[in-house]
Amino acid sequence: MTFLMLAAPLSGCIGVFEPDADESDSWEWIDPVTEIEDGNHSHNDLFAHRLATPNAQLIDYHNLNCDGNVKPPAELDNVAGRPCFDEFKNTGPTPGDNSEIAIEGNFLDDCEIYGDGTGGCFAYVSSYNQFEILDISKPNDIRLLSTYYAEIARMIDIKVTSDNNWVLVNHELTNSELDPIPNDDDANSGANRLDLIYVGDKTSPIKVAEWDNPPAGFHNQDLHVYCDWEPANPTALWQDDCHLFLFGADPYPEMVEGSSGTFYKGTQVFYALIDFEGLNPTNNNEQQNASREIIRWGGYTPEPQTTCGGSIFNHDNVFFIHPITKQKMLAVSYWGAGLRLVDVSEPPQLADPLGISWPPETGRWLGCPTDDAGWYGPDGGGHANMDSDVWLNANDGNDNIHYAVPQDNLICSGISEYDPIETWPEHCGTGPTDATYSENWRHYTYIAPEYGSNANHTGFIWTIDTTDPTKPFLVSKWKLPGESTLADGTTHPHHYIPGGYIFSPHNGDTGLSGHVYWTHYHAGVWITDHGHIWDELVWENGYPEPDRGFQAITQLAPSHTLGYYLPAGPDWIEDPTNTLGYDMADCWASCMIPFDWGLQYDPRGFVFISEMVSGVYVVQFDEDYDSRYDYPALWSVEASDE
């Protein structure tokens, strides 16, 4: 076992900071990405992919085996979940086909359970036919609490309300031309639903509502409970002080639904007249049905003149509250139409189902000018001076904006307001409201593309300064480091994607002080540091000019690579593929490990990774360690070897 671990870095594809035999503190960088499969490398060689930079520590792992059974009793299918048992953790079989992960809880209170029974921290993983709920209060001892199964697939996104009581999952139609299964012809092509699941009892999730959205459902969704919005004419007597809104990314936008003569937009907002109390499973059907109404309340699609052409397609909506303007916003990924910041602060009193005037766009970022004048015009700071042909050229790592994640808070020189004030640099002053130094507190939104294949590039992670959301501008960009070797043996300045999405960026999350985490499918999870961007920009006139944006910058700041981690089964199990029963033959998107779909950052300093075949990994990078939340790994390879 130990030999395998040491030998893995030398075996081809996977690279690490390889330990130097002479100096234990220095490591030689070995590129972890190999595009070409040959006698020296197989993408299916799990041990060749068990690698990480030395600052990444595996804290815990769960293969998401619930109770040893693949499916629940028939009466629970698509209706209710079933409790799981600790003794099945990391035993076979491993269900697999995992996708998005969401986490919620009182992390900064270390997931304390309060006197009224609230509190705690939980992770929710969508897994095609099912989703799982885990207790992650102790990152080094995560526990699977329950599994909800639905024979009708496919659940690929999952969100949860901040009170950890309600889960929203999609059932998206798949195998359509828009979103094919790359590696499968499974006839189970899903449905077109959003399902609301009550998870107040984490061991017994139960479905309480479902809505259809023909023809394909939603590809992604987010939600927010408004407790500061009051409809003038309440449409339901049971509405209390809070109101649930859903934000769906419709994979078949107006061109499809126009068949009915109605042109709905790509980003669709719904007001769910959910009477949470009324949906209580203990109520009868009549009471529950009265609580399930959902109303189309708004819609957004970029106006054509605000693009420079290409494919205008809504892939994802991420809700956030801007830390300066306090606007409730969506960071929307619109493929060729780039990043869109949409203001959903104040839902209108009357539904605007066609999105004629709500929600409005606050700002946008694309690499090309999208106006004749102003911030987005040729001389404006809100683009990267690219011709439309360049911006829409995926081969240069552009276009295809697939995921956007904004920071939750402001950062200044690698610190945030969560850091002790005595550690703040002088030029951060007293904080974001400092009379002199407030400008040094910045807000960034990170966006990245996705490519099925790309002969030249794997794509950039773009850092967009969104401190003023009406004037976003580019400050940094990053790609997977290293060169590639082409089939003819020549070197190529970028890594590339031979097919099957293999090294494409996918989903990401942010840390508190400028760290950014992103999954790259088979290239694993990468951590980059964006905390010092404002210090490292080179400005034309020697001082920051955010009101001129990109035009005032002569050199973008670097996004610093801190490390990577490639999940490849638990280190303490000698042959996880067989021991845990990894399904390496009938995979949804890929039968490779790793193939990382999503991740979430626990502000206590841990990254929760959803690997598509093998399960959930808890990883801590040394740079994120916080002594207040000391959860060392409880496993050791040596112990298991013995």
Place this chain on the structure above:
Amino acid sequence: MVAVLLMAPTASAHGANTFAFIMRNNSVQPDEASVQQNDTLIFYNVVDRNRTLTFSTEGKNGTIDWECETGPSNSTTTDDECRVWLDPEYYNPTILEIQISNNRTLWHIVNVTILLDNHTENGPPEGGFTLPGGGQEPSESSDGIELQNILLMGAIISFTAAACIWIMRNNFREYSNNIAKEEEEE
């Protein structure tokens, strides 16, 4: 995870299988692109005057002459758009030279490279969906129905023939057995 696998040297589709061009005052964005058969091109006119688009190309069933006039920019209708679906039944992989005119005067040319669509689709959404250009694709396309009819008829004929042969053989066997029995009895 969204996209159709595609590599192209210039601006390229994918996502929604539509590719947009923005016709501004003095420019078209982008002014060249690579798309696939089966994609839809959408030309948005964002200025306050009409424009006319034309192209001529050799299709699979002869010459295709296409012309479309857009109205002035108007976000409440689709009159300011021109759409063309590159139906693989009619369009070959080729380069389209799309001419854009203002007041019958050639204003701009957009070159669109149509790549072969070798993507295999596993099936349309249930209930069908609206194709670009306004047509409604049924759950089963007419071509599919014709093909299915042919296959169904073939299957019926084959089954009938097999049944006839089986019956005939059984009858013949029975007839032979009867003759044999009669001969034995004799």
